[in-house]
Amino acid sequence: MTMHLATRMQSLRASDIREILRITQRPSVISFAGGLPAAETFPVEELKAIAGAMLEAEGAQxxxxxxxxGHPPLREWIAGRMRRQGAAVSADEILVTSGSQQGLDLVVKAFLEPGDEVLCESPTYLGFIQAAQVFEPRFVEVATDDEGMRIEALEERLAGCRRPRLIYVVPDFQNPSGRRWSVPRRQGLLEVACRHGLPVLEDAPYAEVRFAGEALPSLKALDTHGQVIQLGTFSKIFCPGLRLAWIAAPEELLHRFVILKQATDLHTATFSQMLLVAYLARYDIDDAIERIREVYRRRRDAMIAALEREMPAGVRFTRPDGGLFVWVELPEGVDARALLARCLEREVAFVPGDCFFPSGGHQNTLRLNFSNMPEERIAEGERITEGVARMAGALRTLLAEAREGCKPVPAP
Ligand SMILES: Cc1ncc(COP(=O)(O)O)c(C=O)c1O
Incomplete structure (x- = not known):
């Protein structure tokens, strides 16, 4: 029997990252490819201690x-925390979701029709490209620099749009670039969005995963016009396996997302939500976040030190003050996929940067993850240095071949 799939399925394909991750399953491979939090920081003992008591007291519920x-006490807790961080949000403006990936899905589902324009940073989060792609929009990439999205570039791109519907941004320690937006850029974006009557989708999974510097106001906190929909998540400050996250949006809009979520999965797992509420009543999550920051700060330091020591001249990389990723630009003309092919032979992996650009290009870029690697592997003499050294060796070989006029290795 031939099945007839919806037309939209023709343009969808499995994420490159998932394919690369399959190769990196082998324990001998040094992988900078994934984006997993450090499992050593997960609250296993704490959850063991409270799960039994919670089931005893409230098991049936x-x-x-x-x-x-969402579970009312959790919505209250989230709104209270957001208020302390400067955003005027009530519990009625919080929808608990199954991960912020579901938040992305619900928001793009509510706003995008085929051919509509969605604006995003260049590069942007791959999971957003995947979620939006289903609704067949036109992606409009806006140039970024170390301070975030360039506002004059945003104005220019908007002038060329016919049906702009949404701006998607990750202002804090972005996946994949690790960059954080300055306050003037945040204000600039809101001013433009307001003038054009455009909703802004602020995805903030890394805002609290900060190793240096002060917290900056979120777009949601700066927003005075109800323009911003914010996604928050417990994945990077607690653990991702319970799939607990939220959408914060004005009530009327939130209600639309509620209707869509009902159709998708009825509700987020009750057990996960109640377990988290029990954890929050008994433990101080800020202590746990501080421990996570400490671990990631050390791993970031180890990775930057290795890159500085090993990489040949002409390689540029970000030095993120938070998040999970370092963004690398190879010398112009070097294809990161060719480098990946050489690196896989040497059992080291990363994600080529071109998959973070909806319109392709930028073949000389790549993303490195530093969170999911025990330090003794990352630090001196061990796996991270080893991994970066292997990458640098492979890169030197490619550069030497290019100098000698040899054909570069074709990308797989
Ligand atoms: C920018 C960004 N948004 C959303 C997500 C999804 O997170 P979750 O669904 O676990 O909340 C991720 C995960 O890596 C991410 O990097």
């Missing part, structure tokens, strides 16, 4: 269906 909007 924890295993029952619950409301689409």
């Amino acid at each position: 924890a295993l029952q269906y619950s409301t689409t909007e």
Whole structure:
């Protein structure tokens, strides 16, 4: 029997990253490719200690269906935390989602029709490209620099749009670049969005995963016009496996997302939500976040030190003060996929940067993850130095071949 799939399926393909991750399953491979948090920081003992008591006291409720909007005490807790961070949000403006990936799905589903324009940073989060692609929009990439999206570039791109519907940004320690937007850029974006009546989708999974510097106000905190929809998540400050995240948006808009979520999965797992609420009542999550920051700061330091020591001249990389990733630009003309092919032979992996650009190009870029590697592997003499050294060796070979006029290795 031939099945007839929807036309939209023709343009969808499996993420490159998932393919690369399959190769990196072998324990001998040094992988900078994934984006997993450090499992050593997960609250395993704490959850073991409270899960039994929670089931004892509220077991039937924890295993029952619950409301689409989310477990009320969790919505209250999230809104309270957001208020302390400067955003005037009430519990009625919070929808608990199954990961912020679901938040992305619900928001693009609500806003995008085929041919509509969605503006995003260049590069942008791959999971957003995947979520939006289903609705067949036109991606409009806006140039970025170390301070974030360039506002004059945003104005220019908007002038060329016919049906702009949404601006998607990751202002804090972005995946994949590690960059954080300055406050003037945040204000500039809101001013432009307001003038054009455009909703801004602020995805903020890394805002609290900060190793240096002060917290900056979120777009949601700076927003005075109800223009910003913010996605938050417990994945990077607690653990990703419970799939707990949220959308913060004005109530009327939130209600639309609630209807869409109902159709998708009825509600986020009751058990996960109640377990988290029990954790938050008994432990100080800020202590846990501080421990996560400490671990990632050391790993970031180790990776930057290795890159500085090993990489040949002409290689540029970000020095992120938060998040999970370092963004690398190879000398012009060097193809990161060719480098990846050489690196896989040497059992080291990363993600080529071109998959973070909806319109392609930027073949000389790549993303390195530093969070998911125990330090003794990353630090001196061990796996990270070893991994970066192997990468640098492979790169030197490619550069030498290019100098000698040899054909570069074709990308696989
Ligand atoms: C920018 C960004 N948004 C959203 C997500 C999805 O996170 P989750 O669904 O675990 O909340 C990720 C995960 O890596 C991310 O990097």
